[in-house]
Amino acid sequence: MSLRYGIQLPVQSQSTIYAETWEADAGPEDLLAVARTADRAGFAYLASCDHVAIPRRLASAMSTVWYDPVATLAFLAAATGRIRLLSHVAVVGLRHPLLTAKQFATLDHLSNGRLILGVGAGHVREEFEALGVDFERRGSALDESIDALRAALGPDEFPEHHGRLYDFEGLGQRPRPAQEQVPVWVGGSSPAAVRRAALKGDGWLPQGDPRERLPAQIARIRRLREEAAVEGPFVIGAITEPLYVGKPGWDVGRRTVAKDAEELAESLRAYRAMGVHQVQVRIRCRSRAELTDQIEAFGTEVAPLL
Template structure:
């Protein structure tokens, strides 16, 4: 699940999050950890321009600091950047942060990356917004090298060039998974050619089968042509963001798109994603308080998740 509180876009934030703090964030992370969730995720924005602030808000916690903080209070749940706009930073700086996070968490990092969409962020940090796709393509390659097993990583490309600079600690994982976020054709192609996973950015159910078919076709073509640079030989992990959920029958207005009902009903609805070829789903719960969210997470883990494999 994407964590609440750490990002508060008006598209999805609940009213109670505005007054929430670190203790609430920790409680939610611990609940997800105990309920058996696969990962918790944190977003990435350096700064939000005034023109977008009314919709996006300016509340965006730093993902590395947030996930490192939560690694210390959780035991098994994985830690996902969904997504890190890696083109805003040099790959060696990104690798230093995320390698340390993986080392401190005992190998729980999943590095989710994306191109970004806020022009002003790129311009303020001295980067070319128009080249962000090409930069991301190379940044993934550079990060593969910088997060690999070598103490002195090496990469030579158009945008980044480095060698002879040692970085310790290394990640605890032999290979840090890189999941590519985005639903444009360019993002799907990038995931197919360079990713270990694809993070759909909210594609509706009726669009997912076509997206997944394109992803698999592009990956198969790249594999046959030897163009899947840096990809794992394992099948790509396909992700989807579900509709908002509420376990049970809510006594309040949760919105027409929210999927509600008994655990078996929710599980039946969510199993449709697996039939499409989705391997992992990211869920979000409608809630009026931290305690209600923790209750929803706990109920989902105990009562809905066991039905998902049936």
């Protein structure tokens, strides 16, 4: 089986950990250009992050630029035709599941079934407090939210869920998702997040796990699913090191894997050998043009070798 590849969108989140300097002055046209190029280049998905507001104490590292994922992905859905739309990740515990379901069901409907709902617990305490949500219970809120969202995004016009935090029935929601079952990928690399992904998700989105840590995490997921007799397909993901196709001619950083197509493909095939199904690539670039050129090069030169 070929290794699938997706990409986190630039511009829509600008944490200093990964944002390139050109993104500070970028906007909608840049997002459109990147999305259309990735669609043509065979990328499996576009991903968009989720934060409602960033406190001052974290703003210098995280920045305050975080586009809304539903609005962003809906905007790009109309400009693309094939590529899937991933929330990586939606902090669903910040919102009532019926509200989340309404937004993402509409996105799936309008995009003809291209949504992948990536969910996570969140980590910014002030964000939860401002919205009146218990930060300490965010894990249990996410667990129940997944169950509630399964019901609310299912085929029934009048979904039903009865839990400790959320209770609803007899409330109709349309439009329904275009997909019979919207895939739910669970993000996070803590023991609790990995367990949640294994037992409640259709896939796992690690957060910053280096290559050497992935085999043990994957083995744990498989063991947990086997012990709980969880059946059905399960997608294991990975976030690659920063990449660059070819010789950059500028300082791309010591962690960046900058190689020709064959060497880069060989490096990425190692993920597939350890049990990864899809990788999220990070491409170093100095401009939108360089990024779209790199996306095209990845799709035409590297992808056929995966």
